[in-house]
Amino acid sequence: MYAIAIHGGAGTIARASLTPEQEAEYRQGLEAALDAGYEVLQKGGAALDAVEAAVRSLEDCPLFNAGRGAVFTHDGHHELDAAVMTGHNRLAGAIAGAREVQNPITLARLVMEKTDHVLLGYPGADDLAREHGLPLQPVEYFFTQKRYDQLQDALKSGKSQLDHAPDPHRKKGTVGAVALDSQGHLAAATSTGGMTAKKYSRIGDSPLIGAGTWADERCAISCTGDGEYFIRAVAAYDVACLVEYKGLSLEEAARVVVQEKLVAAKGEGGLIAVDAEGNLTLPFNSEGMYRASRREGEEPVVAIYKE
Ligand code: ASP
Numbered sequence: 001m002y003a004i005a006i007h008g009g010a011g012t013i014a015r016a017s018l019t020p021e022q023e024a025e026y027r028q029g030l031e032a033a034l035d036a037g038y039e040v041l042q043k044g045g046a047a048l049d050a051v052e053a054a055v056r057s058l059e060d061c062p063l064f065n066a067g068r069g070a071v072f073t074h075d076g077h078h079e080l081d082a083a084v085m086t087g088h089n090r091l092a093g094a095i096a097g098a099r100e101v102q103n104p105i106t107l108a109r110l111v112m113e114k115t116d117h118v119l120l121g122y123p124g125a126d127d128l129a130r131e132h133g134l135p136l137q138p139v140e141y142f143f144t145q146k147r148y149d150q151l152q153d154a155l156k157s158g159k160s161q162l163d164h165a166p167d168p169h170r171k172k173g174t175v176g177a178v179a180l181d182s183q184g185h186l187a188a189a190t191s192t193g194g195m196t197a198k199k200y201s202r203i204g205d206s207p208l209i210g211a212g213t214w215a216d217e218r219c220a221i222s223c224t225g226d227g228e229y230f231i232r233a234v235a236a237y238d239v240a241c242l243v244e245y246k247g248l249s250l251e252e253a254a255r256v257v258v259q260e261k262l263v264a265a266k267g268e269g270g271l272i273a274v275d276a277e278g279n280l281t282l283p284f285n286s287e288g289m290y291r292a293s294r295r296e297g298e299e300p301v302v303a304i305y306k307e
Contacts, residue, residue: 009173225269
């Protein structure tokens, strides 16, 4: 059995606020990323390669808040966070605040595979990318007019914002993928530009192992939402703990974290998760979450709103 799920961010995504054309674009972006990951698994490839391929596709798509299309910081640049983890060997790599690397998820993987470290910050993360010849991009590459407009709105309101706040311009988000491969191995990956107008080198949950990203031999999880709440909840790891220590099913564990614990703490968002049997769950407590999934031999499922 193999299976994959991806997300493109959670938040206030009301049906009425997307035109049919915009909705079609998002669906295409999600489908392309899902296909990229599924194809790896179909060919017998590793879960790690599948989640990297899916996330790279989302990073390259300007609709989502990761890589190209990442949100602007308060100072008008981009600070990219990403993490990857493989379950069977509990290896992890992450970067926070990178400014130049085209595909942050590939740099996170490089940290995991080519260094003795887990998490690298700015400016060292970009230095590592440069040393290993990963493609770097000038600031213009990451520019999108909509993100720039979001920054101007945020500066007026005076605070950093969750990417999918009620404003129609803020409906794109953090990306992630989780996969089970035919060897029974699990992997999780998450990549984001973080919050619009973030200051002081703010780092969210996405690159923090256990908070926004986690994989072990039972399950793999990637989160999206209001990062500070996910950090305090150690959300991704909490799902894995409920599975391991309480014996909950993956679906029930994820429901407890997203619909009970995070709701009680007022943390908006969701997550995607897969277990070693190929069970998938994609819960969210926000109005919507860009998401897609596919299990071996089944049709792909792509969704945005609450069903
Ligand atoms: N969790 C991300 C962060 O706080 C944001 C998001 O998922 O949209 O950086």
